[in-house]
Amino acid sequence: MTPQPLYYDCDTGIDDSMALAYLLASPEIDLVGVGTVSGNTDSAQAARNTLALLQLAGRDDIPVAVGAADPQAGTYAGPVPHIHGHNGIGDITLPDPVQSAVAEHAADLIIRLARAHPGQLRLLTTGPLTNLAEALRREPELPSLVKAVTIMGGAAHQSGNISPVAEANIGNDPEAAAEVLAARWDITLVPLDVTLAHTLEEDDRQLLLDSGRPLPTALGSMLDLYFEFYLSTYGRRCCAIHDPLAAAIAVGGVVPTLAPVVDVVVDTTDGPGRGQTICDLRGQYLNYPPQPGAHCRVVLQTGPDTASCLIQRLLTL
């Protein structure tokens, strides 16, 4: 099978780094470009991290474009050093990248790649949706050029992580998320319902550290800080699998076991629900009857071997 072209938009980020590595290890897809956005770290630092990771994997042929520095409303709230470190990658040091980011804005890279692969390009996002919303504004026909969009973000039945109902990627730019989720493309939403339900454990981290390969080893190192943060969530050193799970679902390495296609809207009010992904899951007792016009598949469950599938693929790098 010919690898499918995939563009990845991220705020690199420890779990974005894992997602990037997962993509590089995936024969199903051809990573044709990466764009960055401010979230876990700012968009410029995210690009430096991405270029350094690609170089570590010997894949500095892949173009990296810096995207939006600020969300649509307001300004970037700043990095989260207690989660991702001061540099976004757990304060580990990687060799300086030889390559630089390309000159174009991530939104323009998306549009260019979509036009180069009409009807074929897949989009994966694991940060705020600012760049995708910007691309939609610059090219309203984008949905018809794109094969599918996979988004790590939101919370359906489960709680949020930056408010009782809002997840960080959506909550950090609700206006952009509202535009992207309303656009008429096939969307797969990978919410906290599944990404918090599976964890990587200390044994998994050790496998990465012992791999003898530069990128998996770097991931194992940066997970040290991330595991420490997740003590406050799980009560033990481990981590959720937000971004790598979205990558795995985007390429088909993990297949959801429950993922109804339902209406999803984003709360853009200034009330307590701001940033919530409101998913219409009222059909749950009837196995989710079709909703006319719905175009968002919300992943509610994946198999029990999800975390192990992720690690196994990362170890092939």
Place this chain on the structure above:
Amino acid sequence: MTPQPLYYDCDTGIDDSMALAYLLASPEIDLVGVGTVSGNTDSAQAARNTLALLQLAGRDDIPVAVGAADPQAGTYAGPVPHIHGHNGIGDITLPDPVQSAVAEHAADLIIRLARAHPGQLRLLTTGPLTNLAEALRREPELPSLVKAVTIMGGAAHQSGNISPVAEANIGNDPEAAAEVLAARWDITLVPLDVTLAHTLEEDDRQLLLDSGRPLPTALGSMLDLYFEFYLSTYGRRCCAIHDPLAAAIAVGGVVPTLAPVVDVVVDTTDGPGRGQTICDLRGQYLNYPPQPGAHCRVVLQTGPDTASCLIQRLLTL
């Protein structure tokens, strides 16, 4: 044990009728008053239904007060004949009540009863919270006079029933619910998470019809329409146990198996989240650590025998 005084506020309603019957069958409490509000039917019709049901049980000594006809914002949207029938009780005919509603407003009845039983009165609500909010405004010291408040309403992890996130009792008067949930009393919220998770089946209905007792038989008759409505939820004739479950939890006949005390706010915006009970359940992986100031116990699970406990008690009437 001396029965505890309990005031019941309702929008009678088929499942309110079941809750009322459950209360009458409960030796743990003394039903000292009932107030009505517009919801399943209008507050005046709800009072007529309540008086007729009390008479059927030979308990027309219990005062019934008509409460608010309209929610705080806007006007009453009208009854829901496809769920509760045109008369609120599944279009069955009951003997006309001899007693009339008392002359005072339900909010004043609440205040009078609270003062008569300082620190002892329990409140149970299975309709919009308009009367409780009105009572709070007329007597700001009410929370210190009341022992506990049990509210059927809201949705925590699970979906709403009048919107993807809003449940009817809260969503039909979000402003009142916001005031009641913010007041400093001990609240137990019984949301759709548990009331939709348990069902009464055709066999249960038959037990009521065959009881040979007037009130259970009337309940069995009115459930016919209610079961028909729930075809659209469950795909079979049966029903959720919203209001009777709240009654059972209020009197201690059903004890929750998972009910963390967490912060709860009501979305009163005009956005897509309007009427949602936003419960801070982010502590779920740590068994819900204490939240300073939280005073709302959110019932997330009850035992597998919940529905059978309800029916067994109703058959003792």
